[in-house]
Amino acid sequence: MRMCSVAAAAISAQSRSAAACLLHLAMPAIQRGPWARHGPHSEPRGHFRQRRQPHVMLRPSAAAAADQQQQPDWSIAVAGGKQAHQRPDVHVVLVHPQIPQNAGNVSRTCAAVNVGLHLVGPCGFELDSKKLKRAGLDYWPAVCVDVHPSLEAFLQFYEQQPGPKQLVGYSKFAQHHYAAEGLYPGNTATWLMFGAETTGLPEEAHHAATHMAKIPMSERYVRSLNLATSVGIGVMEVLRQKDGAVLPEDMGQ
Numbered sequence: 001m002r003m004c005s006v007a008a009a010a011i012s013a014q015s016r017s018a019a020a021c022l023l024h025l026a027m028p029a030i031q032r033g034p035w036a037r038h039g040p041h042s043e044p045r046g047h048f049r050q051r052r053q054p055h056v057m058l059r060p061s062a063a064a065a066a067d068q069q070q071q072p073d074w075s076i077a078v079a080g081g082k083q084a085h086q087r088p089d090v091h092v093v094l095v096h097p098q099i100p101q102n103a104g105n106v107s108r109t110c111a112a113v114n115v116g117l118h119l120v121g122p123c124g125f126e127l128d129s130k131k132l133k134r135a136g137l138d139y140w141p142a143v144c145v146d147v148h149p150s151l152e153a154f155l156q157f158y159e160q161q162p163g164p165k166q167l168v169g170y171s172k173f174a175q176h177h178y179a180a181e182g183l184y185p186g187n188t189a190t191w192l193m194f195g196a197e198t199t200g201l202p203e204e205a206h207h208a209a210t211h212m213a214k215i216p217m218s219e220r221y222v223r224s225l226n227l228a229t230s231v232g233i234g235v236m237e238v239l240r241q242k243d244g245a246v247l248p249e250d251m252g253q
Contacts, residue, residue, distance in 0.1 A: 086144045091116045093193040098124030105228035111139040165189040169209035178213040184241045
């Protein structure tokens with residue numbers, strides 16, 4: 001019995017010694033508190049630190065590059081002059097256009113078919129708009145542009161033009177088909193007039209027009225065609241009636 005008691009006491013003493021050693025080793029961490037894992041200046045456990053994002057070099061987009069190359073004094077008023085290749089018998093008139101991208105796309109069409117472009121203010125964008133230039137890409141120097149401050153000013157300008165002429169307004173409320181044969185005589189200068197994207201041609205334009213033409217469409221799902229699309233349809237029909245089914249290379253253009 002005495003030997004068993006001595007052995008038990010020895011084991012108990014060893015256990016206390018081991019526990020003391022473990023406590024001694026753990027004391028620094030306990031004294032440092034909950035910051036021990038990350039150091040004395042770190043956040044407490046359970047706090048999620050926002051990870052720093054790596055610095056990434058981004059290439060500028062094509063649009064941004066175009067903006068950087070754009071001259072600060074660029075203006076549509078000086079984008080294109082009276083080019084020698086402009087045909088005098090077809091013109092496109094945009095009355096109070098609101099979306100610069102549409103005007104830019106129309107300018108590209110005009111450059112492609114050597115047709116003059118007239119912008120009638122007030123417009124829904126600045127004439128030096130980056131979006132306007134960007135939509136026209138690098139075709140603006142080839143476009144013959146005239147800017148008129150108001151519809152009244154344009155109508156006065158139109159009346160001063162010599163020779164036979166017609167002002168054809170496009171509207172979904174018109175009664176005549178835009179492709180009616182003989183609508184655009186070859187011996188008459190044709191001015192195609194289109195209204196704003198949201199409101200169409202104003203009443204004064206309807207009264208001033210020689211004819212009003214309509215592009216047929218189903219209005220079950222769509223209220224109107226895009227302005228640039230309408231201009232393209234009208235211009236190509238005018239050229240078909242005036243020039244016939246002739247390719248530009250056959251005309252020496």
